Amino acid sequence: MSALSFVLQTIRIAIPYLLAAAGGVMSERVGIIALGLEGLMLSGAFGAALGSYYGHSAWFGLLGALAAGLVLTSVLAVATLRFRANQVVVGVALNLLAVGATRFFLRLVFDSASNSPRVAGFGGDVSGNAMLASFANPVVWIGIVALPALSWLLYRTPFGLRARAVGEKPEAAASLGVAVVPLRLKGLLIAGSLASFGGAYLALDQHQFSDSMTAGRGFIALAAVIFGRWEPMRVAVACILFAGAETLQIQLQGAQLIPSQFVEMIPYVLTIIALAGVVGRSVAPAALGKTE
Amino acid sequence: MSGASVPSAGSANPLMQRFLSAFLAPIVALAIAAVIGDLLILTFGEAPATVFRLLYEGTWGNPYGFGQVLYKATTLTCTGLAFAMAGRAGLFNVGAESQLAMGGFAAGVLGMFLPASTPGVLATVLCLAAAMCAGATVAAVPGVLRAKFGASEVIVTIMLNFVVLALLNWLVAAKIHVPETLHTPPILSGGVARLSASLPAFHGSAANWTLLIAIAAALVCTWYLFRTRSGYELRAVGLQPDAAEYGGVRVSRVLFTTMCLSGALAGLGGMNFVLGYKGYYEEGFAGGAGFLGIAVALVGRNHPLGILLAALLFATLSQGGLAVNALVPKQLTDILTAVVILAVATAVPEVQKQLRAAVASAATLATRKSSAT
Numbered sequence: 001m002s003a004l005s006f007v008l009q010t011i012r013i014a015i016p017y018l019l020a021a022a023g024g025v026m027s028e029r030v031g032i033i034a035l036g037l038e039g040l041m042l043s044g045a046f047g048a049a050l051g052s053y054y055g056h057s058a059w060f061g062l063l064g065a066l067a068a069g070l071v072l073t074s075v076l077a078v079a080t081l082r083f084r085a086n087q088v089v090v091g092v093a094l095n096l097l098a099v100g101a102t103r104f105f106l107r108l109v110f111d112s113a114s115n116s117p118r119v120a121g122f123g124g125d126v127s128g129n130a131m132l133a134s135f136a137n138p139v140v141w142i143g144i145v146a147l148p149a150l151s152w153l154l155y156r157t158p159f160g161l162r163a164r165a166v167g168e169k170p171e172a173a174a175s176l177g178v179a180v181v182p183l184r185l186k187g188l189l190i191a192g193s194l195a196s197f198g199g200a201y202l203a204l205d206q207h208q209f210s211d212s213m214t215a216g217r218g219f220i221a222l223a224a225v226i227f228g229r230w231e232p233m234r235v236a237v238a239c240i241l242f243a244g245a246e247t248l249q250i251q252l253q254g255a256q257l258i259p260s261q262f263v264e265m266i267p268y269v270l271t272i273i274a275l276a277g278v279v280g281r282s283v284a285p286a287a288l289g290k291t292e
Numbered sequence: 293m294s295g296a297s298v299p300s301a302g303s304a305n306p307l308m309q310r311f312l313s314a315f316l317a318p319i320v321a322l323a324i325a326a327v328i329g330d331l332l333i334l335t336f337g338e339a340p341a342t343v344f345r346l347l348y349e350g351t352w353g354n355p356y357g358f359g360q361v362l363y364k365a366t367t368l369t370c371t372g373l374a375f376a377m378a379g380r381a382g383l384f385n386v387g388a389e390s391q392l393a394m395g396g397f398a399a400g401v402l403g404m405f406l407p408a409s410t411p412g413v414l415a416t417v418l419c420l421a422a423a424m425c426a427g428a429t430v431a432a433v434p435g436v437l438r439a440k441f442g443a444s445e446v447i448v449t450i451m452l453n454f455v456v457l458a459l460l461n462w463l464v465a466a467k468i469h470v471p472e473t474l475h476t477p478p479i480l481s482g483g484v485a486r487l488s489a490s491l492p493a494f495h496g497s498a499a500n501w502t503l504l505i506a507i508a509a510a511l512v513c514t515w516y517l518f519r520t521r522s523g524y525e526l527r528a529v530g531l532q533p534d535a536a537e538y539g540g541v542r543v544s545r546v547l548f549t550t551m552c553l554s555g556a557l558a559g560l561g562g563m564n565f566v567l568g569y570k571g572y573y574e575e576g577f578a579g580g581a582g583f584l585g586i587a588v589a590l591v592g593r594n595h596p597l598g599i600l601l602a603a604l605l606f607a608t609l610s611q612g613g614l615a616v617n618a619l620v621p622k623q624l625t626d627i628l629t630a631v632v633i634l635a636v637a638t639a640v641p642e643v644q645k646q647l648r649a650a651v652a653s654a655a656t657l658a659t660r661k662s663s664a665t
Contacts, residue, residue: 033446075634083638088384088446092586093633100626107621108336219450226447261462268451272433275443284444 006247012134012205014243015143016041016214019198020221021228021235022146023191028230029154030187031167031287032080035091036072037195038218039098043068044196046102049209050109052119058204061119062139062197069196070189072098077188081181087289095218103211115210122204139201146194147239151232163187167285195221223271230285242267309647314598317643318591321635325628332627336620343616343624350615351608357615359487359497363569364581364607365600366499367392369506370561371585372603373513374427376594378445378554380517381546382530387434387449388558389582390456391427395559396566397460398426400573401468403479403566415482419567420505420560427559428552430456435551439544445551453582464575474575484568500568509560513596526550558582584610587633590640 020041024034044065051064076094079085103113110116122137134140154160162183165173170180195218202217203209220242228235249263330340351357371388378385385391399419406415434448468476484501488494517523528536529546537543565577588606592598609629613622 035446035450079634079638084641085634085637088386089586089590089633089637092386092583093630093637096580096583096626096633097630100623100630103623104332104621104627107623113621216454219454222447223451259462259466261458261465264458265455268454271451272437272443272448272455275448276437276441277443 006251008135009250010240010244010247011140011144013246014239015140016198016201016217017221017224017239017243018143018236019139019146019201020195020218021224021239022150022232023193023195023198024222024225025147025150025154025228025230025232025235026163026187026194027191028225028288029167029285030163030184031170031285031290032076032184032188032191033087033091033289034191034222034225035088036076036094036098036218037221038214038216039091039095040069040072040192040195041199041202041214041218041221042095042098042102042212043072044199045203045213046105046199046209047196048200048203049116049119050105052121052204053110053116056120058120058122058137061121061204062200065196065200065203066193069192069199072196073188073192076192077185081184081188099212102209106209106211113211116208118207119203119209121207134205137201137204139197139204142197143201147232147236154232159183159186164285167287170287170290220267223267226284227267227271227274229274229283238267309651313644313647314593314595317636317639318593318602320639320643321591321632324635325631328631329624329628332624333620338619343619346616346619347608347612351611355493356495356497357611359494359499360611361604361607362487362503363498363500363564364610365603366503366506366564366568367561367581368584368588368603368606369510369600370564371558371582372588372592372599373509373585373596374554374558374561375585375589376592376596376599377513377517377526377557378550379589379594380530381526381550382533383438383547383550383554384446385431385434385449385551385554385558386446386586387431387452387456387555387582388561388585389578389580390453391430391555391558392561392582393460393578394430394456394562395423395427396562396577397463397476397573398559399423399482399563400476400479400566403482404468404477404572406479406481408480410481412481412483416484416567419479419482420563423559423562423566424556425559427562428556431551431555431558432548435548435555438551439548461575464573470572475570476573478571479567482567483571484563486568498569500564502564502568505560505563507600509557510596510600513557517596522546522549558585584629587629590633590636593640 020037023040024037027034047064047066047068048061052058052061054060055063072094075097076090079090080087106112106116122139154164162173162178166178166180166183174180198217198221199214202213206213221239224235224238224242228238245263245266249260333340333343351361371392374388374391375385399422402422403415403419406418430452433452434445437443437448438445464474464476470477486494487499487501487503488497517527525536525541525546528539528541529543533543561581566573584606588599588602591605592602606629609625613625616622616624
């Protein structure tokens with residue numbers, strides 16, 4: 001295997017992680033637990049297939065992903081911000097809802113239990129290197145800039161300063177005149193859009209939606225958020241690390257050095273170790289998950 | 293004698309208030325779910341009444357369907373209890389899925405290795421112990437990390453789900469499966485009899501006597517929570533850990549033991565499939581029952597007896613999905629499950645807020661009345 005194909009494949013695998021993890025960082029930094037990333041990605045993937053199918057263009061796919069993701073985000077926002085429901089419970093419910101609803105609408109719209117028909121994607125007509133062709137895709141570039149841009153947003157703008165304050169100490173932020181709930185809402189909308197783009201990437205890259213196609217990627221992204229200690233640039237490194245392990249696994253499949261199940265465990269085991277504080281402690285935003 | 297009316301109003305209120313705070317939220321949630329269910333059925337071009345009648349007929353309406361409901365409710369009772377016991381101590385055990393799988397795996401493997409001549413009851417008890425220990429072991433990891441390092445048990449249990457399920461997948465696929473399948477060789481001893489062996493009407497359904505074990509577990513949990521000292525400590529930690537610590541409770545120890553107890557209950561649920569239904573461990577048998585336990589505990593309001601009822605409800609929805617699949621996609625009931633969770637999660641704080649407001653305004657009214665005379 002060549003180094004270039006390794007790098008390119010790692011980036012391809014990392015894109016949905018980078019997007020969803022950026023959403024996760026945004027959500028958790030304003031104090032809302034990002035357990036629903038998986039569901040947001042899945043609904044984004046379905047929305048992308050739906051938009052691309054009816055609009056005959058991947059751009060409509062992106063629009064569809066955004067719409068589907070924001071529907072789910074608004075459920076999350078109403079439950080956690082308006083009704084102050086427990087965020088862990090809402091996150092779990094959101095994932096169940098996304099699995100159930102995408103299957104239901106898959107049958108309603110496409111009359112299939114497993115997948116949508118083939119839909120338009122980006123850069124399909126670029127001839128030559130298929131690996132390079134997949135970079136003729138705006139979502140790839142959004143994924144690459146998402147976390148650096150988020151880092152700038154969080155640390156270099158007034159919005160970011162307020163967002164961090166709200167995630168650490170909402171009472172203090174409120175006493176200085178920051179409207180906590182609207183700010184959290186903005187954070188959630190950004191998070192939902194990013195995560196749904198992560199799902200859209202999957203559907204548009206494979207030119208179809210298939211049942212439960214996110215396959216736990218939302219949880220890997222969540223692992224990256226925690227392993228990266230909620231710092232956008234560290235989280236980006238974590239995403240690339242996890243994607244790199246996966247690429248190695250795929251490219252060494254014939255070699256059978258270690259069983260694939262053990263490679264699958266890597267992100268989760270690393271995250272558990274990071275939480276235990278063996279190598280530099282992961283500490284969550286102070287107000288994460290607090291409802292009062 | 294206006295003063296007398298104040299305590300009487302006060303004593304009537306708490307009972308009513310307890311009733312409302314226990315049942316109002318689930319009832320509201322079910323009503324919301326029913327409305328959304330109607331709308332979804334209409335989008336599919338079917339009549340809600342027809343679909344709901346089919347759902348009833350396929351579940352409670354015939355012995356086989358009811359047997360399947362009882363079978364599913366058995367597992368859900370265990371995972372619901374697992375989430376609720378942890379929840380009473382202020383812990384979120386989102387790992388019931390993998391604890392359940394590990395429990396089933398341990399029971400299956402032990403049953404496979406026990407000689408066929410082992411007395412049935414002894415083998416069953418040994419497998420039960422194995423299932424509970426295995427579930428508790430999985431849950432001990434987040435338990436230690438939470439108690440020792442303050443690591444969020446939510447994240448650790450979620451991450452551990454993937455680790456444990458991948459590990460089991462590897463063990464079964466690489467070590468001990470029956471060729472061409474994803475399951476282990478059948479157990480030789482320790483199987484639990486089906487209900488249909490004594491009640492022929494249940495013929496064909498998977499319901500088995502693990503049901504009684506699950507009911508017993510709920511009763512023991514009730515007794516433990518409300519009648520024992522450690523149950524009291526558990527609840528004290530859940531309500532106000534700092535106060536409990538001040539009162540002499542060793543909070544970190546309670547957190548650890550509660551997590552293990554919770555895992556043991558989830559592991560117990562693995563018996564239902566492995567010993568009572570198939571007679572072997574099969575890849576993916578948990579099938580979301582661990583996560584559904586969260587819904588069960590929520591609707592059952594974290595009370596073991598409420599959980600028995602809620603387990604029946606969600607088992608009915610799950611089995612009902614299969615019954616209506618010819619008319620509408622069975623995922624309809626998955627959506628309804630999620631809606632019920634969301635509705636209860638939002639309604640509970642809201643109902644309590646409204647009740648507190650109502651009680652407060654009643655109290656001010658009463659004070660005004662008494663001061664007026």
